[in-house]
Amino acid sequence: MKVYFINPPYKSEYGKFSREQRSPAITKSRTVYYPLWLMYAAAVVRKEGFEVAFLDAPAKQMGIKESYDVVASNCQGTRLFVIDTSTPSIYNDVEFAAGLKDRFQNSFVVLVGTHVSALPNETLELNEKIDAVARHEYDYIVRDLSIAIRDNRDLSAVRGLTYRWEGNIKSNPDMPFIEDLDDIPFAAEFIKEFLDEKDYFFSPSTYPEIQIFTGRGCPFRCNYCVYPQVMHGHKYRLRSAENVVQEFMYIAENFPDVKEVVIEDDTFTASRERVEEICHKLIDKRLNKRLRWLCNARVNTADYELMLLMKKAGCRLLIPGIESGNQNILNNIKKGTRIEQYEPYVKNAKKAGLLVHACYMVGNEGETKETMQDTLELALKLDTDTAQFFPLMPYPGTEAYDWAKSNGYIEGNYSDYNKENGDHNTVLNMPHLTTQEMNEFCDMARKKYYLRPKYIFHRLWVGIRDPEDLKRSLKAFGRIRKYLFKK
Structure with missing residues (x-):
């Protein structure tokens, strides 16, 4: 039996849709994430002994017809289709999945992802197929x-499934979170066999890169x-340092062209002891x-000594979610950080190289035109290597x-997220702060930041000292210049 995993096409005429990232889009920088969660699931199913097929349509910028044709050419033995989804693309994703059901009527179609996890019943009600x-x-x-489909077992035993x-519509009890993450196959092994690393791009990273997770879950409670x-929950579950x-x-050993590894854990430094162990092993x-x-x-999980060790172990760049220059807003979103922590963090990072x-x-919550200005002033003061400015996208x-x-601040439907x-x-459209005002502020902030x-x-x-970084910067600038210079 074959299981077919599909990251479906969406708006391919405009570029590569990055469904996996926290805010899915065809981004200004043309960042496109690996479909990591779909990959890990496919690797697990393959490890169980099933034949798997995998299609990442956005990575190849395929349209709907081309995607159906590719699936049809390689679908022999397929009884289960696993379709990735996102909030902005959900109507498209459901329609694409229903089209698979029309073409392969004896198959079983299951949807995965953040949107369908939050709204399983609503999603199934969109299309009875x-x-x-x-x-x-x-x-x-x-x-x-x-296993249940292969062996004709009752689906009521499959934990975590909502089904017809x-x-x-019936929902089984939740599947417990995976504790032994060392049991999950490497993302890199799956990429080697099924994907092409040159199809993916992450603007802060040196190209080409590979993304991996070293843990799942996040112990912090940011409300967005x-x-x-x-x-994945709030318990940070870890792969062993050795793994x-x-x-x-x-x-x-297997990707001579890859320049960098992007560790996508929500907060890699949440476990200091494990970071230190990983760093020492990388050095050894x-x-x-x-x-x-x-x-x-995060700014409250990495001090200067840890940064020095990370730098020695090959770390090049840190990504903190600073979010706001106003403490009241940080409190409202349960960020768990304080304004006064930001400047020492950035200074320590620069000092560590x-x-x-x-x-x-x-x-x-609490945002005004004045607090947005606080955020821009903080960004200019911190003067980090790169920065991004976006409106809240509440999922x-x-x-x-x-x-x-x-x-009553949300207008439109899910497709309006893009x-x-x-x-x-x-x-988001608030009485005191409109969508247009937030978008215009972010455009202005990018210009003011990057055109100094x-x-x-x-x-x-930086580019003179690091030619690879110069190539990265020129590539990223070439992709966002029209947004920086537009009137």
């Missing part, structure tokens, strides 16, 4: 569903962050000489969504 939704962390759900049964709230370093070694095995890496690192990509957002299943929805060209949009003479000279200086 969809058989099921695998909720939350779905690796083992899809594995058990594959005798004209009704979709993956901990909807998919992580083995994957680095696999990448070094001299992998720090072969591969650079970057990670998400690390670059910083800072993330800022506007539109949270179903998050506390931020519940806040916005209950106050603009017509696939770029980010916000459905000081910043331009800094990028050139």
Whole structure:
């Protein structure tokens, strides 16, 4: 029996849709994430002994017809289709999945992802041809569903599944979160066999890169962050240091063109002891000489000593979610950080020789034109290597969504989370702060940040010392210049 995993096409005429990232879109920088969660599930099912097929249509910029044709050419023996989804593309994803059901009527079609995990019943009600939704962390759900379909077992035993049964929608109890993450195959091994690393791009990273997870879940409670709230929970579950370093070694030995590893954990530095252990092992095995890496690192989880060790182990860049320059807003979104922590963090990173990509957002509870200005002033003061500015995009299943929805601040439908060209949009519209005002502020903030003479000279200086970084910067600038210079 074959199980076919599909990251479906969406707005391919405009570019590569990055469905896996926290805010799915065809981004200004043309970032496109690996479909990591879909890959891990496929690897688990393959490890169980099933034949798998995998199609990442956005990575190849395929349209709907071309995607159907590719599936048809390689579908022999397929009884289960696993379809990735996102909030902005959900209507498209359901329609694509229903089209598969029309073409392969004896197959079973299950949807996965954050949106369907938050709204499984609503999703199934969109189209009666969809058989099921695998909720939350779905690796083992899809594995058990594959076994049940192969062996003609009752679906009521498949934990984490919401499905149609005798004209009704039935939800089984949740599947427990996976504790032994070392049991999950390496993402890099799956990429080697099924994907092409040159199809993917992450603007803060050196190209080409490979993305991996070294843990799942996040112990922090930011009210807007979709993956901990909807998919993987708040307990940070870890792969062993030895297992992580083995994957680095696999990448070094099997991907001679890959320049960097992107560690996508929500907060890689949440477990200091494990970070130290990983760093020492990377140094001992001299992998720090072969591969650079970057990670998400909160401002209250990494001090100067840890940064020095990370730099020695090959780390090049840190990504903190700074979000706002106003403490009241940080408190409202349950960020768990304080304004006074930001400047020492950035200074320590620079002192340790690390670059910083800072993330800022506007539109949270308590936001005004004045507090948005606070955020821009903080960004200019911190003067990190790169920065991003976006309006809040409240996704179903998050506390931020519940806040916005209950106050009547959300307008439009799910497809309005992207603009017509696939770029980010916000459905947030508040009486005191409109969608247009937030979008215009973010456009202005990017211009003011990136078009400073000081910043331009800094990028050139970094590029002189690091030619790979210069190539990355020129590539990223070439992709966003039309947004920086538009009137």
